[in-house]
Amino acid sequence: SQTIHQWPATLVQPVGSPLSLECTVEGTSNPNLYWYRQAAGRGLQLLFYSVGIGQISSEVPQNLSASRPQDRQFILSSKKLLLSDSGFYLCAWSVRGDTSYEQYFGPGTRLTVT
Amino acid sequence: DQQVKQNSPSLSVQEGRISILNCDYTNSMFDYFLWYKKYPAEGPTFLISISSIKDKNEDGRFTVFLNKSAKHLSLHIVPSQPGDSAVYFCAASGIYNAGNMLTFGGGTRLMVKP
Numbered sequence: 001s002q003t004i005h006q007w008p009a010t011l012v013q014p015v016g017s018p019l020s021l022e023c024t025v026e027g028t029s030n031p032n033l034y035w036y037r038q039a040a041g042r043g044l045q046l047l048f049y050s051v052g053i054g055q056i057s058s059e060v061p062q063n064l065s066a067s068r069p070q071d072r073q074f075i076l077s078s079k080k081l082l083l084s085d086s087g088f089y090l091c092a093w094s095v096r097g098d099t100s101y102e103q104y105f106g107p108g109t110r111l112t113v114t
Numbered sequence: 115d116q117q118v119k120q121n122s123p124s125l126s127v128q129e130g131r132i133s134i135l136n137c138d139y140t141n142s143m144f145d146y147f148l149w150y151k152k153y154p155a156e157g158p159t160f161l162i163s164i165s166s167i168k169d170k171n172e173d174g175r176f177t178v179f180l181n182k183s184a185k186h187l188s189l190h191i192v193p194s195q196p197g198d199s200a201v202y203f204c205a206a207s208g209i210y211n212a213g214n215m216l217t218f219g220g221g222t223r224l225m226v227k228p
Contacts, residue, residue: 032213043120043220044158044203049213057213090157094214101146101207101214105157 002027006091006106014114019064019078021109023091026072031093033074034103035066038088050074051096086113117141118206120219127226133191135222137204140185144206148216149178149189152201161202162189194226 003026013019025031035047046059048066056066063082067075074091088110092103119138127133137147145166150158164171164178164187171178177190191198201223205216 034213034215044218046215046218049215051213088155092157096214098214099146100163101148101216102160102163103214103216105150105159108155108157110155 002093002104004091004093004104004106006089006109008109009107010110010112012112012114013081015083016080019076019081019085019111021076021089021091021111023074023076023106024072025074025093028072028093028095030071030096032096033068034092034094035074035076036090036092036105038090040087044090048076081113083113086111116220117144118204118217118219120202120204120222122222123220124223124225127194127224129196129226129228130193133189133194133198133224133226135189135191135202135204135224137187137189137219138185139187139206141206141208141217142185143208144217146207147178147180147187148205148207149176150203150205150218151198152203152221158203191224194224196226196228199224199226 005024033050036044050068064078090108091106094103148163149161151161152158162173162176162178164180180187201221203221204219207216
């Protein structure tokens, strides 16, 4: 069966510090991968998606970046965090070409920027 | 421009009664719709979906209705249980988009009172 892991589960970082969140998927190959953010009391905002190694599409311009160094690894980064980067970050995957469009989410990372 | 809207941020229902969660969309290219359930500090989990070729899909206590002419869908939960208390997101997708991307609504918090 497929599983998706995210770490760390919680993170408190000062403004201006760097960020690296990691997501890995097990039990599947060539998945589509996604990073979302849920700000307090808000919906899910798609930040990045990837259809293959090294292929990253950004949905929202900001000080965050994403990379996919391996097929089942997706990393969200920032060189300098802003207060507005606080939120709940979710990684998700889907089966490439799946017409059901289902995405499967990880447990999330709670980021607090102080 | 919000393409998927959930106009009710919260809903309170008595245990055993029906819960009706609503969702509106504006993009006529959407042809597949999904509902996700999310508990605090967890990733969303898939609940039920419907293709635009149908107007109803049922799975146990959960039924999703789609009205394409009105660009409206609803999720019915009967009977509602306290464990159903969560935030519910509707999401939409279409064959036009690469990467099986989903567009999410802002969510509705359902509270089922014992």
